[in-house]
Amino acid sequence: MKRFFQYWQNYGIAFDADLTQQLALHTRLYTAKREEMVEGPLQARRRYYFVLSGCLVCEKYTLTGGMLTQRFVLPQESFTSTVHLYTPRPAHLSFTALKATDLLVIDNSELQQLEQKYQAVSDILHILKQRYITQLDLHVQLLQQPDGYARFCFLQDNMPELCAQVSNAYLQRFLGISNGTFYTYQRRYLLEKLRKK
Template sequence: MDSQLNTYIESRVAIEASELEQINALFEPIKTVRNEMLCNIGQVCKHFYFIKTGCLRLYEIDDKGNDITGYFALEESLISANTSFILQKPSRDCLVSLEPSELLRIKRSDFYHLVETIPSFASVYHQFIEFAFIHSQMRIYSFLGMEGIDKLKWVMEHEPKLLSRISSKAVASYLGMTNSTLSKLKAKL
């Protein structure tokens, strides 16, 4: 059994040891290299991931060829190309490992089997979906009226690890600005 995954689950719900065993049995450990693509545009996302070490990035590419980052996931968090994973339609997103990472991966069919048969696991999934929705709403509404400097301050307050772990180019795409604009704003702080 994986202690990090167990700790993640136990910190969110009360769960029986036998249920943790069932959950762990369906997660497969994998290692990725830097910039390894886990789901590409046009692919149907078949897996959900728990990050033991490393960082994953979810982004799409706009009509002009620019990256638009939707989310970064660091250690002890969950991620997937959610829309494709849930709807089983071709993804508009790319899910990539930004650095060598150790992950636990679960197939979609096994994932939903756990959601349907283990109420504690369903609760963890619902918490994840609620967090993803709230995080997206906060970013959208906060960023709509913000100046660039305020966006940078928001990230410094709410997601400070991003600035030390993630490339400036990727952070800039998350903030909806160019890398040079981000550099200028960092110099002002």
């Protein structure tokens, strides 16, 4: 909890004694192991997760039985097992830890009550929603790039935190390119950066 409070206090969000007590009462810390599926596509346990450290991949099953990488969830970001906080409908997504990941977990219903009662909780959820929207916008821009190399460059230039947290294998799946192509692009990208210096 201490990490959670410290992080949001940097944003100027104040936690009074009552809110601090309520959060301690209704949240729990959970450490997901590497490759552990925290939420499955059919579970929808109606929980909200805040990532304190680590990283998760969000994937969706395709009609052919494969997995499509939707997004990654990095530290100080969040996700829920339902379509959104205020619905019981499952999102049909899986969230898997890519490394040991510390999560602050709260039931959706408890978080809804806290949001209605405390402005600080409402402010935090607003910031997290804006982050999610910004991330989606970056993903749309990435997909609009004209070719695989342009997508690779866009990812490196605009999502450095993601590149630092996620293994190359997952980045390859996210970009839709092979292992060999990824390393060809990486070498070309680094050579172009060196030439510009």
